[in-house]
Amino acid sequence: MMLLDTAAPIGLYYLLHSLGVGVFLALLISAVVPGLSTLAQIVRHRRLDGLGAFMVGMTVASAGAALISGSPRFLLxxxxxxxxxxxxxxxxxxxxxxxxxxxxxxxxxxxxxxxxxxxxxxxxxxxxxxxxxxxxxxxxxxxxxxxxxxxxxxxxxxxxxxxxxxxxxxxxxxxxxxxxxxxxxxxxxxxxxxxxxxxxxxxxxx
Structure with missing residues (x-):
């Protein structure tokens, strides 16, 4: 799961960008992937551990702050x-x-x-x-x-x-x-x- 959470957002970003999606939107979408995979694990095991809460919290906070700032470098x-x-x-x-x-x-x-x-x-x-x-x-x-x-x-x-x-x-x-x-x-x-x-x-x- 750690490998997937690292590789999937990178691959998704470059795929979206190659299809013509803007840099900021491609980064924003790809940044959500680790949080979604963590949520899936929480639903599957019906248990929220400290690491899972940290991953979801960081994903939500960074995406929200990036939407406010509009900065792709903030997402990076x-x-x-x-x-x-x-x-x-x-x-x-x-x-x-x-x-x-x-x-x-x-x-x-x-x-x-x-x-x-x-x-x-x-x-x-x-x-x-x-x-x-x-x-x-x-x-x-x-x-x-x-x-x-x-x-x-x-x-x-x-x-x-x-x-x-x-x-x-x-x-x-x-x-x-x-x-x-x-x-x-x-x-x-x-x-x-x-x-x-x-x-x-x-x-x-x-």
């Missing part, structure tokens, strides 16, 4: 607002009990990380080093996405309008791959993937 800057707010959310979450990155990684790695496939609730409660891993990872992702947002604002207001949607999409791919590489290097250095590492020493001895 929408991705910058979204990644910037997401970056702040990641940073703020490090002050909560469990940061955002912990929950994202848990869905993929729980049962495969730790000396005996222990639950992450157990690892979180027993290992200060384990808690630090996810707080540092959230800081890495937060700082990177805020820097990404700044670059998107620069592109939105300085580059040719027709070039920005494609570059925005490519930038998502670059950001995701770069962060995967950086955080996985960090995880390896902390011993997260090694059940015999010092990270897990307190529960091995206990």
């Amino acid at each position: 800057a929408k991705d910058g607002w979204m990644t910037g707010i997401a970056g702040l959310w990641l940073l703020v979450s490090t002050r909560r009990t469990r940061p955002v990155v912990f929950y994202f990684a848990r869905a993929l790695l729980e049962g495969r990380v730790g000396p005996a496939g222990d639950s992450w609730d157990y690892l979180w409660d027993r290992l200060p080093g384990f808690r630090r891993v996810w707080r540092v990872a959230s800081v890495i992702w937060g700082v990177a996405t805020i820097a990404d947002a700044a670059l998107r604002f620069v592109m939105a207001y300085t580059m040719p309008v027709n070039a920005v949607p494609g570059l925005n999409g490519a930038q998502y791919a670059v950001l995701f791959v770069a962060l995967q590489v950086i955080t996985n290097i960090y995880y390896h250095r902390t011993g997260l993937y090694n059940p015999r590492s010092a990270l897990y020493a307190p529960i091995r001895s206990g």
Whole structure:
């Protein structure tokens, strides 16, 4: 769904523009796609989570503000607002009990990380080093996405309008791959993937 929400608006924009639809209207229509797909998921699962509410809210707010301003560049800057707010959310979450990155990684790695496939609730409660891993990872992702947002604002207001949607999409791919590489290097250095590492020493001895 994330891939669809990124690729579909870009493809739709260039399709509409090639058919003669004006830049502003093509951007406005394509900007609504992520919100519609999120609404479809909400209806299907009958559940509204924080991320879904954020996506719908940003889509409605940016489309409404763009209609008032009439600026295509404001619509182009929408991705910058979204990644910037997401970056702040990641940073703020490090002050909560469990940061955002912990929950994202848990869905993929729980049962495969730790000396005996222990639950992450157990690892979180027993290992200060384990808690630090996810707080540092959230800081890495937060700082990177805020820097990404700044670059998107620069592109939105300085580059040719027709070039920005494609570059925005490519930038998502670059950001995701770069962060995967950086955080996985960090995880390896902390011993997260090694059940015999010092990270897990307190529960091995206990």
